[in-house]
Amino acid sequence: MRMSQLFVPTLREVPAEAETISHQYLLRAGMIRRIAAGIYTYLPLAQRVLEKIEEIVREEMNKQGGQELKMPTLHPAELWQESSRWDAYGRELFRLRDRHERDYCLGPTHEEVITDLVRREVNSYRQLPLLLYQIQTKFRDEIRPRFGLMRGREFTMKDLYSFDRDQDGLDVSYQKMYDAYSAIFRRCALKFRVVEADTGAIGGTDSHEFIVVADTGEDEIIYCEACDYAANVERAVAALAGEEDIAEPLKDLKLASTPGMTSIDDVVSFLGTEPQRLLKTLVYLAIDGEAYKPVVVVLRGDREVNEIKLQNHLGCMHLALADAQTVEEITQAPVGFAGPVGLKDVRIIIDAEVPTVVNGICGANRADYHWINVNPQRDFPPAEIMDLRRVAAGDKCHFCGNPLKSDRGIEVGHIFKLGTKYSVAMDATFLDEAGRKKPMVMGCYGIGIPRTMAAAIEQNHDENGIIWPLSIAPYQVVIIPVNSKNAEHMELAEDLYTRMNRVGIEVVLDDRDERAGVKFNDADLIGFPLRLTLGPRSLKEGKVEIKDRATGKVTLVEIGEAVAVIKDRIEEMGKGWA
Ligand code: ATP
Ligand code: MG
Numbered sequence: 001m002r003m004s005q006l007f008v009p010t011l012r013e014v015p016a017e018a019e020t021i022s023h024q025y026l027l028r029a030g031m032i033r034r035i036a037a038g039i040y041t042y043l044p045l046a047q048r049v050l051e052k053i054e055e056i057v058r059e060e061m062n063k064q065g066g067q068e069l070k071m072p073t074l075h076p077a078e079l080w081q082e083s084s085r086w087d088a089y090g091r092e093l094f095r096l097r098d099r100h101e102r103d104y105c106l107g108p109t110h111e112e113v114i115t116d117l118v119r120r121e122v123n124s125y126r127q128l129p130l131l132l133y134q135i136q137t138k139f140r141d142e143i144r145p146r147f148g149l150m151r152g153r154e155f156t157m158k159d160l161y162s163f164d165r166d167q168d169g170l171d172v173s174y175q176k177m178y179d180a181y182s183a184i185f186r187r188c189a190l191k192f193r194v195v196e197a198d199t200g201a202i203g204g205t206d207s208h209e210f211i212v213v214a215d216t217g218e219d220e221i222i223y224c225e226a227c228d229y230a231a232n233v234e235r236a237v238a239a240l241a242g243e244e245d246i247a248e249p250l251k252d253l254k255l256a257s258t259p260g261m262t263s264i265d266d267v268v269s270f271l272g273t274e275p276q277r278l279l280k281t282l283v284y285l286a287i288d289g290e291a292y293k294p295v296v297v298v299l300r301g302d303r304e305v306n307e308i309k310l311q312n313h314l315g316c317m318h319l320a321l322a323d324a325q326t327v328e329e330i331t332q333a334p335v336g337f338a339g340p341v342g343l344k345d346v347r348i349i350i351d352a353e354v355p356t357v358v359n360g361i362c363g364a365n366r367a368d369y370h371w372i373n374v375n376p377q378r379d380f381p382p383a384e385i386m387d388l389r390r391v392a393a394g395d396k397c398h399f400c401g402n403p404l405k406s407d408r409g410i411e412v413g414h415i416f417k418l419g420t421k422y423s424v425a426m427d428a429t430f431l432d433e434a435g436r437k438k439p440m441v442m443g444c445y446g447i448g449i450p451r452t453m454a455a456a457i458e459q460n461h462d463e464n465g466i467i468w469p470l471s472i473a474p475y476q477v478v479i480i481p482v483n484s485k486n487a488e489h490m491e492l493a494e495d496l497y498t499r500m501n502r503v504g505i506e507v508v509l510d511d512r513d514e515r516a517g518v519k520f521n522d523a524d525l526i527g528f529p530l531r532l533t534l535g536p537r538s539l540k541e542g543k544v545e546i547k548d549r550a551t552g553k554v555t556l557v558e559i560g561e562a563v564a565v566i567k568d569r570i571e572e573m574g575k576g577w578a
Contacts, residue, residue, distance in 0.1 A: 003510040022457035023148030038145025038153030048474040064176040066131040077103035079112040106139035119428035133160035149450040162443040177445040189469030196231040211409035212455040226402035234308040238395035251373035262336025275301035279362035281338040286316035299351035306390035331365040339363035348383035418442040466527030470573040477507040478528040482516040
């Protein structure tokens with residue numbers, strides 16, 4: 001391709017709306033343009049990168065026995081009503097109505113449609129397992145579309161669905177996808193971690209996320225370097241701290257005056273204690289549509305509530321901290337003095353660590369007073385005990401006791417054992433060897449294609465622009481004749497361009513009548529892995545310059561050898577990933 005013809009409107013300035021590096025460079029390198037919040041056009045360079053990622057995905061899916069198909073984006077409401085997700089999916093679902101007043105949605109995911117297909121066409125164990133996938137547009141009316149392609153409202157996803165006879169079969173399909181995903185992200189040259197993921201209110205079954213490590217990521221992951229435990233913070237567990245703590249005799253419960261001390265910090269310094277002695281008491285509302293129920297939650301003063309764990313446990317649609325009025329109604333005291341001691345007629349949930357607290361402190365449900373020497377096992381009313389806490393770096397690993405670490409990252413892939421959730425709801429059954437009717441056991445597996453492209457930029461860039469990994473670069477090489485006015489140099493550049501094309505190298509010839517500086521800047525911004533420069537000085541010696549975008553390393557080679565050297569470089573760079 002010739003740069004003079006390539007539709008790549010690069011920008012000099014950093015666009016004001018772009019907060020993250022990938023968003024900035026995608027705009028500046030002329031790869032994407034926004035038409036509305038979370039909705040983008042992919043320009044030719046982006047399209048090439050997306051196609052390369054898709055091709056890698058396709059190869060790895062096919063290798064594991066996946067079969068590609070394509071389902072519609074427009075889904076009739078009836079299917080979503082059958083699975084109960086028409087209501088449960090909430091406002092993220094784009095809904096529309098046809099001329100006959102029938103309801104439809106734009107597919108945010110395809111469990112319903114694929115289950116409908118398979119239940120009609122598959123009825124015997126002989127037809128299973130089945131691994132079906134598509135690479136297709138999804139629509140999600142995200143509350144906060146942001147960071148360019150990271151969180152869009154329209155985006156391409158590869159989604160595969162597995163159908164098996166039983167749990168063992170699902171385990172095999174799941175492992176295949178786990179392996180395929182690892183291969184895909186390795187081939188895209190991404191540094192990633194596989195972490196245990198939250199499975200929502202259905203719980204129980206396995207789920208893993210593939211997280212590309214990046215500071216700008218929206219996800220937080222917790223991991224242990226000693227034993228390989230890794231989980232999304234939404235799901236992460238840690239050892240209880242209590243055991244090694246205080247071994248002291250239980251003291252008598254006493255009321256202490258704490259005038260105006262409503263925060264943890266206030267109480268800690270006023271009573272001269274430590275936050276882990278405090279029994280932080282919060283009132284939440286479990287909300288389902290119009291209905292809501294208060295829930296009192298207790299955890300150590302130095303811990304935070306993991307609201308995902310709490311919501312999963314409660315099985316409610318939304319969760320919110322209660323307003324001051326509700327807190328007062330439940331505790332008979334102003335906000336800041338709540339405690340579980342003596343509370344009645346309300347659901348109380350305490351974090352698993354709370355029972356290990358000895359001679360602790362909590363609000364007395366009375367303005368300006370706290371209880372001291374609180375011993376949960378002795379003084380609390382009956383309560384549910386569960387792991388409620390949000391794990392943080394430095395907490396001890398549940399499995400090996402070593403300190404946990406945390407990182408930020410971008411979720412690029414998600415694999416999930418669905419079990420029979422959809423097959424039971426939608427009656428997708430088959431007959432086993434003994435002629436018994438059974439629900440199919442399902443899994444679902446998704447990769448965001450544009451998000452993967454953006455994640456690659458977050459990990460591979462410098463102050464001058466993108467540094468594409470070779471496997472997903474829009475083009476492998478750019479040829480830059482420094483002096484475009486010199487006919488001889490241009491002819492030589494044309495010749496190299498033709499020869500590279502002939503041997504299948506993906507090359508752009510920067511044939512524009514521009515200053516060399518402009519061409520170099522664009523080449524760095526766009527991020528071609530290799531740059532071949534025809535400079536007047538080296539040409540005098542019959543040489544051209546080859547520069548590696550990632551390392552900055554420059555080598556001078558004989559003109560006659562340039563194509564072969566580049567070909568070797570490309571092969572070498574591709575090794576280790578494929
Ligand atoms: P998130 O927690 O980031 O919203 P999700 O759990 O909703 O993701 P899945 O439903 O598991 O995502 O979708 C599979 C994959 O699709 C994700 O791993 C991600 O790569 C991609 N994806 C999901 N939502 C978006 C979005 N709004 N924009 C771009 N890619 C997305
Ligand atoms: Mg989401």
